[in-house]
Amino acid sequence: MQLRVFALCILLGATRLMAQSTDAVPTGKGTLTVHPVQHASLALTIGNTTVYADPAGGADFKNLPSPDVILVTDIHGDHFDTAAIAKVIAPNTVLVVPEAVAALLPAALKAKAVVLHNGAQSMQAGIGIKAIPMYNLGASPRHPKGRGNGYVLTIGGKQVYLSGDTQGIPEMKALKNIDVAFVCMNLPYTMDVKEAAAAVLAFKPKIVYPYHYRGQNGLSDINEFKALVNAGDKNIDVRLRNWYPGK
Structure with a gap:
């Protein structure tokens, strides 16, 4: 009897863990599934439609469907890699x-x-895509305003924000009705954990993934990010995933 109870507890615990680690987002057109890949690289799938973001640097998409859309945010090698794009791109x-x-x-x-400047929009594979500014503040920024794009995607009635390389800029803080956000945090290239948390608390996405969190001195403390966000708003679902396989 005790053995059965113990086994049931293990099963329930595993079920809870699976529920807590889900990367599914219900939408008006079915389930949107988030696939963390590596650093800034990720995939989104809904029905028969697949979006890749920033395939670069050895990111492994091999178990995912071919992309209908590939988004690239900036010219730096951890976002833009012609060899990686050529490896995953499909005819359409x-x-x-x-x-x-x-x-x-x-x-x-x-x-x-398809070239988008900051503020421009396009519809591709049934997905609305809007280019959002991404940049560093201060003099001589690594990411000057206007060069790269963050993106807001409208998928099945949900809005998904990809920050790209940025600080907690006014354009990020002014976002509205974001359902899922991917927010960077790595010094000295973007921003630290506290600035990222403050920006998230300003625009209040329903779900946020810290990503792109490897910096000059290693990995940022995403547990601290979660604690700061949930101290400010316990209703924001902070999803911590491993974006650095093997680390």
Whole structure:
């Protein structure tokens, strides 16, 4: 009897863990599934539609469907990698990129590119895509305003925000009705954990994933980020995932 109770407890515990670690988001057009891949790389799938963001740096998409859309945020190698794009791109894939990235694409990839400037919008594979500013504050920024894009995607009536490389800029803090957010935090390239948490508390997404959190001195403390966000708003679902396989 005791053995059965113990086994039941283990099963219930495993079930709770699975429920807590879900990466599914219900939408008006079915379940949106989030696939963390590596650093800034991720995939989103809904029905027969798949979006990749920033395939780069050896990111492994091999168990995922081919992309209908590939988003690229910036020219830096952890976001933009022509070899990685060529490896995963399909005949009907559309690339959505800022102008600075388009200028660096080889001819075969440039022919597939849709260029968006900050504030511009496009509809691709049934997904609304809006380019959002991403930049560093202060003099001589690593990421100047206007060069790269964050993105807000409208998928099945839900809004998904990809920060790209940015600080907690006014444009981020002014976002409204974001259902899922991916927010970077790595010094000296973007911002620290406290600045990221403060920005999230300003625009209050329903779900937030800290991603892109490897910096010059190793991995940022995502547990501290979660604690800061939930101290400010316990209703924000902070989802901690391993974006650095093998670390």
